[in-house]
Amino acid sequence: MKKAGFGVIGCGSIAEIAHFPSIQRTEGAELVACCDTNEQVARQAAEKWGARIWYTDYRKMLAECDDLDAVIIATPNNVHRNQAVAAAKAGLHVVVEKPLAVTNKEAWDIVNACCENKVKLMVGCDRRFWTQNQWAKQLIETGLIGQVLMARASLHEHWHLYQNHVAATDFRLRADVAGGAALADTGAHAIDLLTWLVGSKVKRTVGVAKRLAMPAEYTLCDDTVWVLLEHENGSYGCVSCNRFSHAVSQVTELYGTEGTIFTSTDATNPFQSVPMAVYTNKDYNIEDLPEIIRNYRWPQLFWVEDHIHRPLQKRWVPIVPPREPNNYTNMTRHFMNCVINDEEPLVSGEDGARAVEVMCAIYKSMETGAWIDLPLPEDEEIIPPFYKPLPPED
Numbered sequence: 294m295k296k297a298g299f300g301v302i303g304c305g306s307i308a309e310i311a312h313f314p315s316i317q318r319t320e321g322a323e324l325v326a327c328c329d330t331n332e333q334v335a336r337q338a339a340e341k342w343g344a345r346i347w348y349t350d351y352r353k354m355l356a357e358c359d360d361l362d363a364v365i366i367a368t369p370n371n372v373h374r375n376q377a378v379a380a381a382k383a384g385l386h387v388v389v390e391k392p393l394a395v396t397n398k399e400a401w402d403i404v405n406a407c408c409e410n411k412v413k414l415m416v417g418c419d420r421r422f423w424t425q426n427q428w429a430k431q432l433i434e435t436g437l438i439g440q441v442l443m444a445r446a447s448l449h450e451h452w453h454l455y456q457n458h459v460a461a462t463d464f465r466l467r468a469d470v471a472g473g474a475a476l477a478d479t480g481a482h483a484i485d486l487l488t489w490l491v492g493s494k495v496k497r498t499v500g501v502a503k504r505l506a507m508p509a510e511y512t513l514c515d516d517t518v519w520v521l522l523e524h525e526n527g528s529y530g531c532v533s534c535n536r537f538s539h540a541v542s543q544v545t546e547l548y549g550t551e552g553t554i555f556t557s558t559d560a561t562n563p564f565q566s567v568p569m570a571v572y573t574n575k576d577y578n579i580e581d582l583p584e585i586i587r588n589y590r591w592p593q594l595f596w597v598e599d600h601i602h603r604p605l606q607k608r609w610v611p612i613v614p615p616r617e618p619n620n621y622t623n624m625t626r627h628f629m630n631c632v633i634n635d636e637e638p639l640v641s642g643e644d645g646a647r648a649v650e651v652m653c654a655i656y657k658s659m660e661t662g663a664w665i666d667l668p669l670p671e672d673e674e675i676i677p678p679f680y681k682p683l684p685p686e687d
């Protein structure tokens with residue numbers, strides 16, 4: 294059977310860390326072409342990861358390369374829109390790295406182009422593909438912790454960690470290109486993850502996104518973010534992100550009427566020392582525990598408690614999921630399945646555009662000091678401070 298041909302546009306850090314290895318680990322997927330405006334980067338990526346051809350202009354790639362089925366767009370945020378729209382018009386399925394775009398208009402342009410051209414669109418919110426987050430979602434859906442009324446998602450990580458050691462370019466520091474940082478970069482993950490786990494769209498939001506830590510000579514982007522979310526189902530969420538904490542902290546907390554779930558991904562800490570912990574008020578005997586808890590709790594046996602207490606004593610249960618397949622491999626395999634079986638990707642374009650709307654609404658709420666209702670009006674484009682949108686190429 295013919296393999297699905299992938300092209301990667303933007304061969305910098307996330308392509309190198311995540312997308313190239315995941316394509317390689319996905320049966321039925323094949324890297325066909327690499328594209329990067331930096332010729333050396335494009336050529337080296339093609340040589341290293343086995344693409345048959347490389348380009349420095351994505352338009353040339355889309356026009357010439359006829360064995361592509363899908364592209365992964367891993368370029369700076371300001372070019373996502375034009376590249377994704379062009380790929381959709383070329384009839385290719387598209388994965389766009391988060392944030393889907395910078396302004397709400399850019400984001401919906403991508404969604405509409407993919408819809409009109411009947412191609413799949415997925416946003417690269419890999420947090421949804423970490424096993425512990427997928428399990429948290431499953432446990433919530435089975436009712437394990439009752440109704441989730443409050444949730445908090447956070448991602449705190451110093452500028453220097455990624456920028457000085459991993460990033461290929463300085464686009465993140467440039468507000469005219471990235472459109473923001475703690476909100477648009479780390480916040481894009483936290484907003485998406487929280488909204489998905491709560492399982493309800495955002496009805497209105499209010500918050501702050503400010504530069505408090507770094508001097509203007511370093512960046513004009515925000516580094517301190519608090520976001521309050523009211524969901525359509527009446528529950529409340531809170532997102533906190535920063536770009537000044539040297540110790541990475543990524544924790545998601547889900548508070549239900551009958552239990553609590555914590556998950557973490559990039560880093561654990563002395564208080565959240567395992568990838569996942571569950572507390573349930575429900576009366577379980579050992580044999581009726583949900584499989585996730587029975588098979589992956591740590592330690593494996595709670596010895597006497599398992600045998601003496603019927604029902605089990607209420608307690609925090611640490612859970613350690615298997616490490617493989619990792620989040621990105623899960624994500625690429627999922628996308629492949631969606632393409633082959635004509636299914637909607639888990640992180641849909643609409644999800645990505647709604648997350649961008651939350652970010653844009655936060656900038657608006659900074660101006661008005663008030664809650665902002667979502668969805669935003671279609672004719673209102675919110676442009677984050679210092680961002681310079683590129684004109685559409687279509």
Ligand SMILES: NC(=O)c1ccc[n+]([C@@H]2O[C@H](COP(=O)([O-])OP(=O)(O)OC[C@H]3O[C@@H](n4cnc5c(N)ncnc54)[C@H](O)[C@@H]3O)[C@@H](O)[C@H]2O)c1
Binds near residue numbers: 390
């Ligand atoms: N999912 C995640 O956890 C995650 C992590 C890192 C980055 N990202 C996202 O991925 C995207 C890229 O980030 P990065 O860290 O890899 O950046 P990077 O600076 O490391 O790499 C970007 C690459 O894109 C190339 N490029 C720039 N403009 C281009 C264009 N017009 N056409 C083709 N290539 C172009 C650059 O030369 C560079 O090689 C961003 O949107 C970012 O938010 C997501």
